Every structure is written in structure tokens, then in C-alpha cells.
Amino acid sequence: MEQFKYKRILLKISGEALGDGSNELYNNESIDNVCQQIQTLVKAKVEVGLVIGGGNIWRGAKQGEKIGLKRINADYMGMLATIMNALVIESKLKALNVKVIVQTSLEINQVAEPFYYKKAISSFEKGYVCIFAGGTGSPYFTTDTAAALRATEINADILLMAKNGVDGVYDKDPNINKNAIRYSHLSYQDITNKQLKVMDLTASTMCMEANLKIMVFDIKVENNIIKAVQNKAIATIISNQN
Numbered sequence: 001m002e003q004f005k006y007k008r009i010l011l012k013i014s015g016e017a018l019g020d021g022s023n024e025l026y027n028n029e030s031i032d033n034v035c036q037q038i039q040t041l042v043k044a045k046v047e048v049g050l051v052i053g054g055g056n057i058w059r060g061a062k063q064g065e066k067i068g069l070k071r072i073n074a075d076y077m078g079m080l081a082t083i084m085n086a087l088v089i090e091s092k093l094k095a096l097n098v099k100v101i102v103q104t105s106l107e108i109n110q111v112a113e114p115f116y117y118k119k120a121i122s123s124f125e126k127g128y129v130c131i132f133a134g135g136t137g138s139p140y141f142t143t144d145t146a147a148a149l150r151a152t153e154i155n156a157d158i159l160l161m162a163k164n165g166v167d168g169v170y171d172k173d174p175n176i177n178k179n180a181i182r183y184s185h186l187s188y189q190d191i192t193n194k195q196l197k198v199m200d201l202t203a204s205t206m207c208m209e210a211n212l213k214i215m216v217f218d219i220k221v222e223n224n225i226i227k228a229v230q231n232k233a234i235a236t237i238i239s240n241q242n
């Protein structure tokens with residue numbers, strides 16, 4: 001087994017990573033792929049915290065507005081979507097005999113326990129994967145901010161921000177500009193100065209203040225979660241060091 005650079009990680013995947021890029025909510029192959037890589041990491045004693053978005057099901061601000069919903073309700077619906085996704089991953093990891101718990105910041109006692117960082121940390125030490133569902137538990141935030149928050153609370157070595165089909169942060173939108181250049185390293189200040197769209201501003205401010213390192217990488221490349229933890233993925237690293 002190749003050397004793993006990070007011991008405790010917080011992996012953020014968007015809800016879309018569970019689909020197949022079309023309108024399908026869940027794609028078996030995509031989900032199995034993520035879960036098998038997590039299994040490999042756990043076997044290698046990497047401690048894995050996971051935040052999953054809900055965008056494959058519902059994005060509060062965008063979709064709620066379309067049908068005239070109050071933003072708060074629409075956002076709570078988005079948080080519920082993240083819990084659905086957490087249950088999918090929980091189930092699939094269990095099928096692979098990976099020990100896993102789901103903690104949620106939005107209480108829903110029948111299916112998940114409430115978020116409690118001390119329990120999360122002791123669970124890592126016992127070899128469990130901890131899935132953090134329900135986002136931050138508050139409307140007007142995103143799961144990127146939840147990931148920054150949880151990564152800080154569990155004292156993760158790195159926040160792995162998985163993107164779907166983009167292998168880092170570019171100076172221009174790489175889907176539109178063929179000559180867009182990928183940054184190999186950025187400081188948080190660069191993100192603000194250059195107004196780069198990596199994650200929402202709340203999340204990036206939080207990472208900056210917590211001095212948390214982020215790796216932005218493409219989850220669609222084969223075994224790239226594993227490669228990211230080995231520090232071998234094509235990626236952009238964001239940190240306070242320049």
C-alpha cells in the first residue's frame with residue numbers, strides 16, 4: 001500500500017457525485033466507487049470524516065425560488081436532502097463491512113445521532129467513518145461551510161474538496177476557456193483578491209481563520225480520493241502559506 005500523507009481527513013463531496021451527471025439522483029456505480037475508496041482508506045488506518053451535499057436532490061435558494069418558497073423552508077429541505085444522501089452512503093459502507101456512524105446537525109433521532117465532536121473523534125479512533133449530515137443545521141449556509149466547520153472541529157489534517165470533473169482552481173472557467181490555467185497552490189488571500197469561485201466566502205474565511213489546508217481535486221478521476229490522501233492527485237492546494 002502506498003504511503004498516505006494525511007491521517008485524519010474531512011472529505012466533502014457534493015450530492016451530484018452520487019449521481020451519473022444526468023438527472024439520475026443516485027447511480028450505483030458512482031456511489032460504490034466512492035465507498036470502495038473510503039474502504040481502502042479505512043483499511044490503511046486513515047480516519048475519514050465525510051460531509052455530503054444535497055445538490056442532487058435539492059438546492060434551496062435556486063429551486064425554492066422557482067416555486068415561490070420561503071428561503072428558510074427551501075434551505076431546510078436542502079439540509080434534509082443531505083441526510084438522505086448520508087443514509088445512502090451509510091448503507092453502502094455497511095455493506096462493505098466498513099464501520100460507520102451518521103451524525104446530523106439537524107435532529108432526526110430515528111435515523112441519525114446528533115452531531116457531537118467528541119463522539120466523532122472517539123469514533124475515528126475506533127476505526128469508524130463519521131458522516132456529518134444536515135449541513136451546518138442552519139439556513140443561508142452551504143455544505144462547504146459545514147465541511148469547513150466540521151474539519152476544524154475534528155482537527156482534520158486537510159479538507160479534501162472533491163469537484164465533479166474539475167481538477168482544481170483555475171484563473172478562468174476551464175469549461176469556457178480552453179487556455180484557463182490551473183493554480184497548483186493558492187493562499188486564502190489570493191482567493192479573495194482574485195475573486196476565485198472555489199467555495200462560498202463563509203467557508204473560505206473559516207478555513208483561513210482556522211489555518212486549515214484545503215485540496216481541490218476531481219472526484220471523477222479513477223481512485224482520486226485515494227490519490228488525494230497520498231498527495232498524488234492533480235489538484236490545487238489552498239493554505240495560508242504562499
Ligand code: UDP
Pocket residue numbers: 013014015016052053054055056058059060061074075076077078079081134135136137138139140141142143144145146
Ligand atoms: N443547506 C443549508 N444550510 C447548510 C447546508 C446546506 O441551508 O448548512 C441547504 C441549501 O439550501 C443548499 C442545500 O442545502 O442549497 C444543499 O446543499 P449544497 O448546495 O451545499 O449541496 P452540494 O452542492 O454540495 O451538493
